[in-house]
Structures are given as C-alpha cells and as structure tokens.
Amino acid sequence: MMNRRNFLSLAGAGIAASAVSKVAMAALPEIISADAANTQAPLHPSSGRPYNPVVTLNGWSLPWRMNNGVKEFHLVAEPVLREIAPGMKAHLWGYNGQSPGPTIEVVEGDKLRIFVTNRLPEITSVHWHGQPVPNGMDGVSGLTQPPIQPGKTFVYEFEAKRAGTFMYHPHADEMTQMAMGMMGSWITHPKNPKFMPVDRDFVFLLNAYDVDPGSYTPKVNTMLEFNLWTWNSRAFPGIDPLVVRQNDKVRIRIGNLTMTNHPIHLHGHEFQVTGTDGGWVTPTARWPEVTTDIAVGQMRAIEFVANEPGDWAFHCHKSHHTMNAMGHQVPTLLGVKQGDLVKKIGNLLPDYMAMGETGMSEMSEMADMMDMPLPENTLPMMTGKGQYGAIDMGGMFTVVKVRAGLARDDYKDPGAYLHPKGSVAHEVENDLPPVQRQEPSTSESGIEMSVRKPMGHMEH
Numbered sequence: 001m002m003n004r005r006n007f008l009s010l011a012g013a014g015i016a017a018s019a020v021s022k023v024a025m026a027a028l029p030e031i032i033s034a035d036a037a038n039t040q041a042p043l044h045p046s047s048g049r050p051y052n053p054v055v056t057l058n059g060w061s062l063p064w065r066m067n068n069g070v071k072e073f074h075l076v077a078e079p080v081l082r083e084i085a086p087g088m089k090a091h092l093w094g095y096n097g098q099s100p101g102p103t104i105e106v107v108e109g110d111k112l113r114i115f116v117t118n119r120l121p122e123i124t125s126v127h128w129h130g131q132p133v134p135n136g137m138d139g140v141s142g143l144t145q146p147p148i149q150p151g152k153t154f155v156y157e158f159e160a161k162r163a164g165t166f167m168y169h170p171h172a173d174e175m176t177q178m179a180m181g182m183m184g185s186w187i188t189h190p191k192n193p194k195f196m197p198v199d200r201d202f203v204f205l206l207n208a209y210d211v212d213p214g215s216y217t218p219k220v221n222t223m224l225e226f227n228l229w230t231w232n233s234r235a236f237p238g239i240d241p242l243v244v245r246q247n248d249k250v251r252i253r254i255g256n257l258t259m260t261n262h263p264i265h266l267h268g269h270e271f272q273v274t275g276t277d278g279g280w281v282t283p284t285a286r287w288p289e290v291t292t293d294i295a296v297g298q299m300r301a302i303e304f305v306a307n308e309p310g311d312w313a314f315h316c317h318k319s320h321h322t323m324n325a326m327g328h329q330v331p332t333l334l335g336v337k338q339g340d341l342v343k344k345i346g347n348l349l350p351d352y353m354a355m356g357e358t359g360m361s362e363m364s365e366m367a368d369m370m371d372m373p374l375p376e377n378t379l380p381m382m383t384g385k386g387q388y389g390a391i392d393m394g395g396m397f398t399v400v401k402v403r404a405g406l407a408r409d410d411y412k413d414p415g416a417y418l419h420p421k422g423s424v425a426h427e428v429e430n431d432l433p434p435v436q437r438q439e440p441s442t443s444e445s446g447i448e449m450s451v452r453k454p455m456g457h458m459e460h
C-alpha cells in the first residue's frame with residue numbers, strides 16, 4: 001500500500017553518532033543494531049569532520065566512535081529477518097540486524113578502524129568494493145587474509161582516500177552470502193563539504209533473491225533466475241518513496257549487487273550521471289539521461305533538479321523486474337476466451353480463477369476484489385495502490401515525490417499528489433471518427449513506400 005509510513009528518526013530511536021558508553025570505550029566499539037525496515041533520518045555528524053549525510057532508502061547509517069583521531073565502526077555479520085514488503089518476510093543474512101547492512105559514512109582523509117564480528121554459521125570476510133586500500137585490507141578470503149571464523153572478530157584499518165560511492169560485501173563463499181543479502185553501502189564524503197553540494201542525497205543497492213512462494217529463505221544456488229527484484233532488500237510496495245522538495249538539487253546513488261544489469265528510469269526529469277565506480281564525472285563529460293543502465297558490480301550517482309511537482313515513477317525498465325514472485329510460469333492468455341475452460345477446470349479445482357484474458361492488469365484488480373488466495377508469505381505479482389487505482393507494479397519500483405515547501409530533513413511520505421484542476425488525463429466522450437485508410441504509394445525505384453500520396457503532381 002502507498003499509505004503513510006511511520007518515520008522514525010535515529011535520535012528518536014535512541015541512536016546517535018558517538019553514543020558510546022564509557023565501558024565500551026575501553027574495548028571494542030558498541031554493537032549498534034536496527035531492525036526497522038523504514039527509511040531513517042539522515043545521521044548528522046556529531047564528531048569528526050563535517051559532511052552532508054545521505055539518506056539510505058529503507059535503511060540507516062551506522063554510528064561510530066572517535067578513538068584518538070581514528071573513526072571506529074563495528075559491523076556484525078549475522079542472520080536477520082527482513083520484511084521485503086508488508087505480507088512477506090525473508091530469513092536473510094546481513095549486518096547489525098538488517099539486510100542490507102547499515103550505510104557507512106566517512107570523510108576523505110579519515111583514518112578508519114572497522115571491527116567485523118562473525119555471527120554466521122560459516123566463515124566470512126568484508127571487501128570494501130571500489131576503495132583504494134592497502135592490499136592486506138582488501139578482504140579477499142584466502143588471497144589477502146585468512147577467513148573470519150564463526151565467533152571471531154577481525155579488524156580492518158585503512159584511510160578513506162577517495163570521495164565517492166562504494167559498497168561492502170563478503171569475499172568468502174560470496175555466492176551464498178550475497179544471495180542471502182550480505183551487502184551494504186559506503187559513502188566517502190569529500191573533505192570540502194561545499195564540493196558538489198546537493199539538497200537531498202539518497203543511496204540504495206539493487207539486490208535480488210530467489211524465494212519460492214510459500215517459503216522464507218532464498219535459494220542460494222540460483223545463478224540467474226531470481227524471482228524477487230529489490231532495492232535495499234525491499235520490493236514495491238515496500239520501497240519507501242523518495243521525498244524531495246520542489247527545486248531541490250537531488251542526488252541518488254545506486255549500486256548493483258545483483259547478477260544482471262538494471263536500466264533505472266526516472267519520469268518527468270532529465271538527470272546527469274555525475275559519479276561512477278571510479279569517481280566523480282567532470283562536468284564537461286556528463287550527458288543528460290532519463291534512463292541509465294547499471295551493470296553488475298557498478299555504482300552510479302545521478303543528479304537532477306526536482307523542478308516539477310508530482311508523483312514521479314522511478315523504476316527499473318526491465319518489466320519482469322517490476323513484478324514480484326510467481327511471474328514466471330504464467331502463459332500468455334491475452335485474447336483467449338477462457339469461459340468454457342474455466343467452468344471445466346472449476347469442476348476439478350474449485351479455487352481456479354481465469355487470469356490474463358485481456359492483459360495482466362485485471363489480475364491485480366481481481367486479486368484485490370476477491371482477496372485472491374496466495375501461498376503463505378508470498379507477495380502479489382503486481383500490486384500497489386495509487387489515488388486512481390491499482391499501480392500494477394512490484395519489485396524495483398517506487399515514486400519520487402516532489403512537493404513544494406518541505407522542511408529540511410522532512411522525508412515523511414506526503415501522501416498522493418493533488419493535481420491542479422484540469423491537469424490529469426481523462427476520458428473524452430466524443431464519437432470516434434471513421435478510420436481513413438492510407439494508400440501505399442510506389443516510388444520511382446519501384447519500392448513501395450507507405451507515404452501519403454501528394455495531392456498534386458510534383459515536377460522536379
């Protein structure tokens with residue numbers, strides 16, 4: 001549902017940067033854990049260098065402590081329970097209570113110490129994807145370090161050398177651990193907070209799972225045939241809207257840790273790709289886009305000025321990625337008269353329901369009307385409600401909500417956009433004019449051309 005969600009601030013939840021007890025100061029940094037799946041308010045720094053924090057879509061940023069000039073974080077790799085969308089939960093693996101793990105935000109030049117505790121039933125390691133680090137801190141189990149055994153804690157120490165958008169994920173039994181949701185975003189802010197400033201800065205990861213309808217745990221041997229396409233382990237309508245103030249400069253940073261590419265498309269605005277895996281794109285090298293493809297393992301930062309108020313769709317353009325599970329084995333029944341067939345099958349299977357005779361949209365309306373039975377813990381294939389009816393979407397879809405006059409740090413869902421009177425596409429009731437057939441014309445070369453014949457003879 002697209003209803004308003006409760007919005008918890010980190011401060012309200014009792015978490016603040018550097019909120020570490022004296023006892024913990026003596027030993028490892030405190031373990032800070034979160035289990036809510038909604039978007040948390042940006043975590044403004046209360047120690048260390050200043051920066052403009054990001055907002056993690058359906059996620060949060062990990063507080064740290066300063067220890068003699070070193071920023072210390074504590075990640076805990078562990079099994080988690082993640083709500084994918086209302087009506088479906090999954091048993092995943094993640095960090096500090098969530099999949100994805102919390103976003104780590106640091107500043108260019110920061111000296112870092114990251115403790116990683118392994119509470120998984122198998123070995124793990126953490127690779128700081130995209131970052132220039134000393135080789136022994138690169139987190140490739142077996143190659144650059146011994147694996148972190150279950151129950152053990154390792155420490156990684158390096159300096160944040162380059163500003164940009166990064167990710168972290170295991171480099172040990174990677175296929176299993178990434179299929180289970182072990183990943184997180186990493187932002188290195190520029191040393192100068194006035195470098196490429198924006199008003200709102202969002203970040204999320206593209207991820208995918210293969211969870212059989214009726215079950216709770218992803219299948220970890222799946223190579224390509226995933227059935228749940230998610231942003232930060234949430235599927236529409238579970239993905240929060242990106243709420244922005246009209247005329248704000250907006251940055252959205254997206255990392256792809258699925259096994260396929262995703263053409264990400266924004267309605268109503270042109271954006272520029274301003275950041276890639278390798279760093280910021282110089283202004284003269286940027287070009288305008290409305291869709292940008294994000295390949296496997298890549299990060300992209302896009303920027304635009306949100307000058308058009310409204311509810312703007314923002315989604316992956318592969319149609320099967322804006323659907324939830326069950327979308328695979330359904331045959332095309334467009335135009336098939338199912339009437340008699342339905343009666344016959346109905347005698348055998350009393351719950352059988354015809355689907356897709358006039359397209360698939362009827363299914364979301366029917367599912368809604370009849371409360372169509374689905375296997376336990378399974379999301380409808382296409383769902384979500386807008387002010388004008390079913391949205392017919394699932395998976396990698398949400399809405400950028402542009403509104404005038406929002407306060408700074410107000411990311412609450414403002415509800416449906418109130419369209420100015422007369423500005424919404426609507427039905428007309430005129431009779432249809434007769435169809436005018438267009439005569440094919442033949443060019444001098446004898447090739448048939450389907451252009452309208454000129455009214456008079458043309459000399460040349």
Ligand SMILES: [Cu+2]
Binds near residue numbers: 316318
């Ligand atoms: Cu996609």
